[in-house]
Amino acid sequence: MKKVGITGGIGAGKSLICEVFQLLGIPNYPADFRAKWLQSNDPDLKAKIAHHFGEEAYFENGDLNRDYLSKEVFGDDEKLKLLNSLVHPAVGEDFENWCALHADKPYTLKEAALLFETGSYKQLDATINVHASQDLRLKRTLERDPQRTKESVLAIMKKQFSDEKRMGLADYVIYNDESKSVIKQVMALHEQLAG
Template sequence: MTNKKPLTVGITGGIGSGKTTVAKIFSILGVPIYFADDRAKWLMGNDPILISKIKESFGEESFSESGELNRKYLAEKVFADTEKTKQINALVHPAVGKDFEVWVALQNAPYVLKEAALLFETGSYKQLDQVINVSAPLKLRVSRVLMRDPQRTEKQINDIIDKQLPDEEKNEKADFVIKNTENKLLIPQVLKIHQALKTKADSGQIDI
């Protein structure tokens, strides 16, 4: 092991692409993973500076009397309003970025993964050394989400997809693409990238 700063690698993919499943395979290989979306939710309810900014921007009703984040209220305020979505993102994403930096400094590994749904959309990919995009056909993604979250409608899923960059654009921006289709094995793709990233971390060269 080395004490030098780990290579920072983003892993992203649209809803239903299977990025969390892919991240878990990397985890089995011993790669530390920062789940940015989960951490964002935690910070919104626990980071005093972020809490203060949310209250200032969206009102005291953003939190209950006991101090818990009022997710229903915020979702209603933000989801249908593009400007308010940008506003909440402008508060949350910098807080996640700082939290990630602190987390990275505590890791002792050749590289670490930052798993996030909107790496390209928010521009946070620019702070990372490499990015992996998990790609899958649209119909397959929709069917996966319908199976996973039966309370969602196909329209709701397509609305979410419409707010995310198309796979083609993500694939062009990414350093690596994992194809999570029904006829392509995941593990060999992950192992190949894992080896390439370890090589990159050790020597500064990508070998893939």
């Protein structure tokens, strides 16, 4: 079974593309969602986070105190690196366990916003970048997430690799910029990956 990563800048449409692959029977591991889940549910990871960031990192009921942790790491690259060094290995192990459950499939998808930035793409057999222009991604994100401001979305984009850099690293590109049929691109790529 091949392990295929799928990424793209905020608002590129990764989740939509993954839904099309899922209709074709290809399972998708949502790495960002699982990372959040593991931080509240994996006892080893919770202990490590509490050890490094204090008991305040969790509420009494055991849920992650996201606001507290965000404030702790915001603007502090060393603390952010530390948190990532705790979370990414837990996600990697969770992904491997999840893949074992889907060994009957020709390939699986690992959906991650920071696939290249974290280096996790190195454990995969191939990568897909979902491409859309920055203006289109900004427009989509503001429509999808009305609580965000233009400035906050642009700040997220600054932390992500540029689309040019992602496209240079990716094995495949799906254009979700309204210039080509997404379904036709996914179908063609599915045939290639499943073959």
